[in-house]
Amino acid sequence: MNNRFNKLSLFFYKNSIWFVIVLLIILGAEIYYLKDNFKVNTDLRALFRGTNETVMKLEKMEERVGSYSNILVLVSSPDRKKNIEFLSLLEKEIKDDSKIRFIDFDRDVSYLEERGLLFLPLEEIKEIESEVKKSLAGGVENVLSFGLESESEKEDETVPSFTDEDIDKFSRKVEKYKKKYNIRRYFETEGGTIIAMKVRPSGSDTSVSETKALVDYLESEVEKLNPSSFGVEVEVGGFFRNKIKEMEAINSDIFSTLIMCIVLLSLTIIYYFRSLRSLLIIFFPLSAGVITAAAAMQYFLGDFNIISAFSFAILYGLGIDSGIHLLSRYGEEKEKGSAPHIAMASCYRNLLSAVFSGALTTAIAFFALFFIEFKGFSDFGLAASIGVVTSFIAITVFFPAFVFFNEKIVPLKIRTRKITVLPIIYGALSKRPILLIGLMILLTIASLGALKYIEIEYDFDRLSFPNKxxxxxxxxxxxxxxxxxxxxxxxxxxxxxxxxxxxxxxxxVSRALDVIKEEQPYPIRFKNYFSIFSFVPSDQEEKLRVIRRIKR
Known part of the structure; x- marks a missing residue:
């Protein structure tokens, strides 16, 4: 076995330049491939398997009704007419675009307005009928009496009259129900100082890239109309804007986290080994392993999701351990006066099995996530496990070549910083095993007790960007x-x-929802629903008969 490691080490020593060239070619090819092909699928459905019940229901609904959410275009100014004028012009400009399914803005509500009485409860419509009958009866009686009733009869008169005030009262009730069912021409609030246009996308609601493309298009069309010339303020996107910002923040965080991880690890290595060359020796083989995993995942499995894309920042932190251990042990062997290839052979002979065991157990732990139904974690586990394996292989193969390549240029002087605190603590505790066991038991009990204070955050708004x-x-x-x-x-x-x-x-279903809305039997308040029967009131036939009698 010793002879085998010596021969292998000598082979790496003699061919180190070729191994370095091969590594740089592989690294360059993979980076070039990922430059054009690395994609993060921001569609939220990518976080679930295709057999997931929710995804299947979502796909079924999109197949039948298309997209189901709206992008808001909001206009605000003190002048309601200017707000309407601006949105009307915008509607003309964008209504024929293929990215837009339809626009809900200037609604023809005349049909519903003309039938406003139908939205009153049946009892109130019958009350109107009764008042009308009494008023008409009183009028007929006055006509037939020729105005000859006595003063006492006038004072005792109790026949109600149907006045303009009564008409206004019932008109207000009709308006109340029209407001309840949102039977208004425009979506407006604050007295028309804010008016909304609802744009329904033709693409998928869960695809952030498609949503962003539509929002960008709407913003460009808004700019062409020059809102300042109308004296209006415009906001495009509504809460879709938040979703886009969240995805942009995630994409930005993927790279910023990776860069931050690399910078911190680089500073740690330089500080510990007191050498810039040690950073290159460790990072080139490690980067080859991490990028190989990314290229393999992208080529064989397709796009990353918003969770699995974060795995590569973690891989740098996990994979760097192997390089640090190997370089540190190589330095110790060189301090004994061994030649470079002898020191490397001794390093691999004594350390490779331990490094392999660590990589194997880590890869298995991550791979266990692959069997989780939630595809976000499943892909994350697969990417991480592949990355751990490829990092181990890359470091094992190319680490000796990079060491020997540097040795041939200028002999390495590896002077690691001596960490004295941990050996002192270890030495003190190892002499007192009972104390050590007692401390571990106390720590375990304290940890178990702390479990009840661990909370899971279910409010995604708290996990989003500030000032959402x-x-x-x-x-x-x-x-x-x-x-x-x-x-x-x-x-x-x-x-x-x-x-x-x-x-x-x-x-x-509509009538069942009416009951739920009336009784509110659930903790979460049921506000309202809309269907064709939202505008076909209950008891409609009876209401129509009463209204016909009133009109007669």
């Missing part, structure tokens, strides 16, 4: 306004969708 919901933004002002006005509630809640297979099923 800026109260001064138009989107937040709009949401606050419609909440106060109790209109357009579909823009303020968390929408769910129910697909039915027939008009009868739709009616049954």
């Amino acid at each position: 919901y800026d109260p001064q933004s138009l989107s937040m002002r709009y949401v606050s306004g419609i909440k106060k006005d109790k209109t357009d509630e579909i823009s303020t809640g968390l929408p769910s969708y129910i697909l039915t297979d027939s008009i009868e099923e739709t009616e049954d």
Whole structure:
């Protein structure tokens, strides 16, 4: 075995320049490939397997109804007419674009306005009928009496009259219900100083790249219209803007975290080995392993998701251990006066099995995540396990070549910093095994007790970028306004969708939702729903009969 390591070490020593050239070629080719092909799939569905029930339902719904969320274009100014004028011009410019499915802005509500009485409860419509009948009866009685009733009869008169005030009262009730069902021409609040246009994308709602493309397009069209010439302020995106910012922050964090990791590790290596060359010796083979894993994942499995993309920053932290151990041990062997290839053979003979065991157990631990249903962690585990393996192989193969290449240029002087604190602590505790065991037991008990204080954060808003919901933004002002006005509630809640297979099923579901909205049996408040039967009130036939009698 010793002879085998010696021969292998001598082979690396003689051919070190070729190994360095091969490594640089591989590294360059992989970087070139990733430059054009490395992609992070920001579609949230990429975090789940295709057999996931939620994903399947989402795909089924998109197949039937297309996209289901809106991008808001909000305009604000003191002049309501200017707001409407600007959005009307914008609608003309963008309505035929293929990225847009439809636009909800200037709504024709005349049909609903003309039938506003239908939105009153049946009891109130019957009350109107009763008042009308009494008023008409009183009028007929007055005509037939020829105005000859006595003063006492006039004083005792109790026949109600249907006055303009009564009409106004019932008109206000009709307006109340029209407001409740959002039967208004425009989506507006704060007296029309903020007006919204809802743009429905033609692409997928979960694809951030498609959403960003549409938001960028809308912003460019807004700029062409020159909002300042209208005296209006415009905000494009609404809460979709937050989703785009979150994805941009994630993409930025992937690279910033990787760079920060490399910088900190570089400073640590330079400090510990007191040499810049030690950094190159460790980082080139390690980078080859990490980038090989990235290229292999991208080529064979496709795009990374927003979680698995973070695995490579972790791989630098995990893989660098092997390089540090090997270089440190090589320095110790050289201090004994051994020739470079003899020192390397002794280093590998004594340390390679331990480094291999560490890499193997780490790779197995990460690979266990592959079997999790959540694809975000599954891909993360696969990428990390592949990265640990490729890093170990790259370091094992190319580390000796880089050491020998540097030795041939200028002999290495590896002067590691001596860490004296840990040996002192270890020596003191090893002489007192009972104390050591007692401390470990106390630490274990304390750790178990601390488990109950561990909380899982389920509020994704707290995991997002700072000032996500800026109260001064138009989107937040709009949401606050419609909440106060109790209109357009579909823009303020968390929408769910129910697909039915027939008009009868739709009616049954609508009436069941009416009951839930009335009784509120669940902890989460059910605000409202919209279906075709939102505008086909219950008891409609009976209401129509009463209204016909009133009109007669």
